[in-house]
Ligand SMILES: [Zn+2]
């Protein structure tokens with residue numbers, strides 16, 4: 001499986017070198033490697049726009065590495081865009097301006113607060129906070145800009161401090177069915193994200209939610225470690241692969257020039 005969700009020094013929260021990921025991917029016998037650095041336009045932290053990568057330099061660097069490794073591994077240029085209604089015009093513009101292979105559409109901000117700091121749910125019960133989070137995710141599916149995969153559904157639970165923080169399908173069946181049906185309707189991929197240390201599950205969204213996606217007819221999956229260091233590249237790949245096989249899903253996807261490429265498990 002191609003790990004389509006990795007962060008490098010172009011992200012504000014990673015120091016990792018791009019080529020280290022490529023070398024690691026080659027060592028693991030991968031067909032492709034996909035970079036997806038952060039681009040959270042209008043995401044304000046401490047009164048300031050969170051640092052954004054220079055997209056000229058970012059895309060130029062990926063294209064240069066693509067040439068360098070040509071014939072050995074395919075190097076893909078993605079971006080993880082942080083969903084906000086107000087950021088949509090900007091994302092349409094950069095999608096036109098740069099040669100991206102794919103966007104991962106992720107909800108990081110809920111009610112004007114970054115989930116990372118666990119602020120949006122401060123005076124709310126877990127149920128209330130997650131409902132608010134799911135409302136933002138539902139809205140993100142209908143984004144007016146192009147994207148190929150829906151990032152880490154359940155992200156909010158990585159950082160909350162509730163005694164029972166796990167998100168279970170049964171507790172949010174209505175909200176989740178609505179989200180999963182919208183993903184299938186838009187014909188984009190559901191991402192399985194193995195960066196779930198704080199969330200109480202092997203990956204996000206958890207098994208019960210992915211199972212429901214398959215039940216509803218969802219077949220398109222991307223694999224994501226969300227690594228911020230090469231040490232975590234492709235983490236838990238076997239766990240995800242085995243689970244997908246159990247569900248009768250035989251392939252995952254990556255994207256070349258915004259077109260899906262199926263890859264057998
Ligand atoms: Zn993210």
Ligand SMILES: [Zn+2]
Pocket residue numbers: 005007080226
């Ligand atoms: Zn990420």
